[in-house]
Amino acid sequence: MQNDIQEVLYSEETIQAKVKELGAAISRDYQGRNPLVICVLKGAFIFMADLAKNITVPIALDFMAVSSYGNSTRSSGEVRIVKDLDSSVEGRDVIIVEDIIDSGLTLSYIIDVLERRNAKSVHVVALFDKPGRRTADLNADYTGFTIPDAFVVGYGLDYAEKYRNLPYVGVLKPEIYSN
Ligand SMILES: O=P(O)(O)OC[C@H]1O[C@H](OP(=O)(O)OP(=O)(O)O)[C@H](O)[C@@H]1O
Numbered sequence: 001m002q003n004d005i006q007e008v009l010y011s012e013e014t015i016q017a018k019v020k021e022l023g024a025a026i027s028r029d030y031q032g033r034n035p036l037v038i039c040v041l042k043g044a045f046i047f048m049a050d051l052a053k054n055i056t057v058p059i060a061l062d063f064m065a066v067s068s069y070g071n072s073t074r075s076s077g078e079v080r081i082v083k084d085l086d087s088s089v090e091g092r093d094v095i096i097v098e099d100i101i102d103s104g105l106t107l108s109y110i111i112d113v114l115e116r117r118n119a120k121s122v123h124v125v126a127l128f129d130k131p132g133r134r135t136a137d138l139n140a141d142y143t144g145f146t147i148p149d150a151f152v153v154g155y156g157l158d159y160a161e162k163y164r165n166l167p168y169v170g171v172l173k174p175e176i177y178s179n
């Protein structure tokens with residue numbers, strides 16, 4: 001698997017330091033509140049686990065599975081809810097946890113759904129942001145790293161369901177995509 005990686009962009013240590021910073025910022029901003037923290041599966045599962053440990057205000061957790069990439073490096077443009085939340089967001093302060101914002105289509109779809117369900121507030125934390133590929137007008141409230149227009153894998157992010165378990169984030173060798 002390591003042989004498939006062309007370059008490591010963010011080491012495990014660099015990512016962990018950033019996750020701590022993001023957790024501290026959220027803990028400061030949500031003093032006295034009890035937000036519902038929503039993990040967007042599957043990509044955000046590792047980020048969510050690490051981030052949650054760095055949030056010091058009381059939180060509730062929930063999970064939503066959404067998919068639009070399938071086995072491609074380009075969004076299909078069609079966002080599907082594969083698993084919905086267990087809890088109601090009505091009247092809740094919601095924090096959406098995303099691994100990456102690329103076209104922005106996934107998040108704009110989820111935000112729209114949560115606002116229609118009458119969440120009190122909806123904010124977004126994204127570990128990676130690729131503004132160069134945006135088609136939806138959208139920005140995260142908390143961003144870890146702004147990255148160039150390259151398809152990245154690791155730390156939850158996949159290509160065709162592989163590489164999610166890498167503790168770092170990197171770019172694949174181009175020949176992997178053409179296989
Ligand atoms: O901004 P966008 O262009 O919508 O891309 C970002 C979304 O795409 C990926 O999910 P994917 O559909 O691959 O599902 P996965 O999390 O199960 O891999 C990623 O985890 C984000 O949720």
Ligand code: HPA
Binds near residue numbers: 101102
């Ligand atoms: O760069 C990416 N890597 C993995 N999954 C993704 N989904 C959107 N962009 C990406």
Ligand SMILES: [Mg+2]
Binds near residue numbers: 043069157158159
């Ligand atoms: Mg994916």
